[in-house]
Amino acid sequence: MTVLSRSLRVAESEAIAYRRTWRGTVISSFINPILFLAAMGAGLGSLVDSGSGELAVPYLAFVATGLMAASGMQNGATDGSFPVMAGILWRKNFIGAISTPISPSDIIYGRFLWAMLRLTFVLVVFAVIAVLFGAMEIGPALLAVPPAVLTGLGFLTVITSWTVTQKDGLSLSTLFRFAIVPLFLFSGTFFPISQLPGFLQPVAYVTPLFHGVELVRKIALPGVDASVVTSIPMWIHFAYLLTMVAVGLYLSTRLLDKRLRP
Amino acid sequence: MTDTLVEARGLTKRFDDLTAVDGIDFDIHQGEAFGFLGPNGAGKTSTMKMITTVSPITEGKLTVFGLDPTTQGRSIRQRIGVVPQEDNLDLELTVSENLYIYGRYHDMSRAEINPRITELLEFAQLSDRRDSTVEPLSGGMKRRLTIARALINDPDLIILDEPTTGLDPQARHLLWDRLYRLKRDGATLIITTHYMDEAEQLCDRLVVMDQGKIVAEGSPRELIEQYAPREVLELRFDDEQRDDAVIKMDGVAARSEVLADRVLLYTDDADDTQRALHDRGVHPEQVLVRRSTLEDVFLRLTGRRLID
Ligand SMILES: Nc1ncnc2c1ncn2[C@@H]1O[C@H](COP(=O)(O)OP(=O)(O)OP(=O)(O)O)[C@@H](O)[C@H]1O
Numbered sequence: 001m002t003v004l005s006r007s008l009r010v011a012e013s014e015a016i017a018y019r020r021t022w023r024g025t026v027i028s029s030f031i032n033p034i035l036f037l038a039a040m041g042a043g044l045g046s047l048v049d050s051g052s053g054e055l056a057v058p059y060l061a062f063v064a065t066g067l068m069a070a071s072g073m074q075n076g077a078t079d080g081s082f083p084v085m086a087g088i089l090w091r092k093n094f095i096g097a098i099s100t101p102i103s104p105s106d107i108i109y110g111r112f113l114w115a116m117l118r119l120t121f122v123l124v125v126f127a128v129i130a131v132l133f134g135a136m137e138i139g140p141a142l143l144a145v146p147p148a149v150l151t152g153l154g155f156l157t158v159i160t161s162w163t164v165t166q167k168d169g170l171s172l173s174t175l176f177r178f179a180i181v182p183l184f185l186f187s188g189t190f191f192p193i194s195q196l197p198g199f200l201q202p203v204a205y206v207t208p209l210f211h212g213v214e215l216v217r218k219i220a221l222p223g224v225d226a227s228v229v230t231s232i233p234m235w236i237h238f239a240y241l242l243t244m245v246a247v248g249l250y251l252s253t254r255l256l257d258k259r260l261r262p
Numbered sequence: 263m264t265d266t267l268v269e270a271r272g273l274t275k276r277f278d279d280l281t282a283v284d285g286i287d288f289d290i291h292q293g294e295a296f297g298f299l300g301p302n303g304a305g306k307t308s309t310m311k312m313i314t315t316v317s318p319i320t321e322g323k324l325t326v327f328g329l330d331p332t333t334q335g336r337s338i339r340q341r342i343g344v345v346p347q348e349d350n351l352d353l354e355l356t357v358s359e360n361l362y363i364y365g366r367y368h369d370m371s372r373a374e375i376n377p378r379i380t381e382l383l384e385f386a387q388l389s390d391r392r393d394s395t396v397e398p399l400s401g402g403m404k405r406r407l408t409i410a411r412a413l414i415n416d417p418d419l420i421i422l423d424e425p426t427t428g429l430d431p432q433a434r435h436l437l438w439d440r441l442y443r444l445k446r447d448g449a450t451l452i453i454t455t456h457y458m459d460e461a462e463q464l465c466d467r468l469v470v471m472d473q474g475k476i477v478a479e480g481s482p483r484e485l486i487e488q489y490a491p492r493e494v495l496e497l498r499f500d501d502e503q504r505d506d507a508v509i510k511m512d513g514v515a516a517r518s519e520v521l522a523d524r525v526l527l528y529t530d531d532a533d534d535t536q537r538a539l540h541d542r543g544v545h546p547e548q549v550l551v552r553r554s555t556l557e558d559v560f561l562r563l564t565g566r567r568l569i570d
């Protein structure tokens with residue numbers, strides 16, 4: 001068996017398990033976009049747009065693109081944390097797998113493939129909902145999917161490599177409280193980075209979700225001006241997110257091997 | 263090729279400064295049931311994990327099917343079945359899905375797996391549970407399912423780490439019966455256990471491990487003959503009489519062990535010994551005569567009881 005076929009077997013097992021648990025994830029995949037777009041976009045947006053009107057695009061389009069990147073982050077971070085700890089400690093499906101020809105790196109690659117599929121699905125749903133809200137045309141909305149998926153994969157891999165070094169599940173909630181939630185709020189999702197106090201702006205430039213949000217906007221809302229996006233070239237966002245994926249994969253395969261085969 | 267499936271020389275496993283397996287040698291042959299007997303922390307699981315290639319060896323030599331676990335782990339795992347000490351069935355899946363996924367991991371096609379699942383569920387007496395989730399199964403059922411799962415790839419070597427620990431006697435006997443069948447059909451088994459009766463029942467040959475070392479090796483019969491006289495007298499005394507009796511009994515039997523709740527006398531002839539006790543004026547409250555077991559061997563070898 002090749003690495004690819006072994007990874008596909010792992011992805012298949014994830015899919016089989018997902019058949020049992022998908023109902024729980026429907027809430028976050030379908031309901032959350034609707035709630036956020038309704039509250040932030042339609043509600044808050046009408047206030048913003050009638051205000052000083054500094055944004056070059058309707059607030060609904062601004063926030064929908066930001067939320068798609070953030071949804072990538074949220075889903076990637078979730079996939080990289082609790083199910084990984086479960087595979088090691090609670091559900092122990094990783095432990096079961098490695099006494100077969102599957103090895104820890106196959107688990108990482110297989111989960112990566114599965115997450116790619118799931119993220120794509122979740123974000124296409126998001127894009128369609130955004131279109132229904134009138135935030136974007138269908139074309140730009142679908143263009144926003146790949147960069148948002150890439151954002152999700154960056155978080156998935158980096159957080160997986162961190163999770164496998166953690167003793168138990170306690171630190172995982174801390175991660176969400178002190179890293180994911182602040183990133184969600186201050187990475188340009190809801191307001192342009194330029195609105196942050198000057199000394200905080202460089203901090204935002206090095207955080208990962210910022211690059212995801214910028215990349216989504218630069219691809220899905222081409223030609224927007226400096227009121228919406230920074231002048232950082234697109235390839236830097238790409239390089240940043242691809243580096244996350246590469247480093248995350250490299251570390252998580254090695255660290256999971258250490259963890260599962262002491 | 264010889265018929266040696268597993269060969270270990272000076273096999274060692276260290277965790278930082280703790281030596282879990284301390285330079286052990288053994289050979290396991292095709293078609294035999296080989297036991298590792300020992301108390302908690304003896305190093306049984308550590309040894310199994312090295313054989314199943316999920317734990318790198320620290321030192322020494324180990325081959326499985328003549329292959330090197332360090333570089334050919336995947337080829338080894340393709341041909342073995344593993345029943346781990348701690349159940350790791352996927353509780354989120356059904357009984358048949360657990361088997362299906364393992365089959366897929368072993369590169370089997372759907373068409374190969376499905377009839378195999380039917381066959382294995384029959385073997386494990388779980389046919390009527392095929393589509394139920396794993397969670398509500400009893401401990402014995404879970405264990406049988408784990409064994410069925412280990413057999414999905416028709417392995418050449420089956421490794422069972424404490425297959426019956428924690429099961430009630432009825433569940434244990436049912437499981438033993440399944441393992442007999444595997445043995446009868448020519449499977450090679452490696453079994454670790456705390457239980458003397460299990461080792462006596464199932465193993466053709468075994469090693470006794472203690473603190474990472476092998477302290478004895480042989481068939482159950484050989485070990486009993488070598489390390490424990492034929493019969494055992496188990497004596498119970500009143501608390502006041504006990505110390506006095508222990509002094510009076512000195513030298514009456516080939517060997518004696520004073521335990522918290524009783525005194526064991528090892529002898530080749532229990533009747534003789536009982537007469538001698540009477541002559542010395544020793545009157546226990548209760549006397550039990552039994553044949554010596556591996557438990558006695560273990561006590562002799564390590565000075566400790568297996569399960570306390
Ligand atoms: N991953 C690990 N890290 C550190 N020490 C370990 C690890 N695994 C096992 N040990 C230690 O190695 C020693 C041998 O453990 P092992 O599990 O092999 O014993 P065992 O004979 O299987 O015991 P039991 O009958 O309780 O299952 C113990 O002292 C144990 O604490």
Ligand SMILES: [Mg+2]
Pocket residue numbers: 306307308347423
């Ligand atoms: Mg053990």
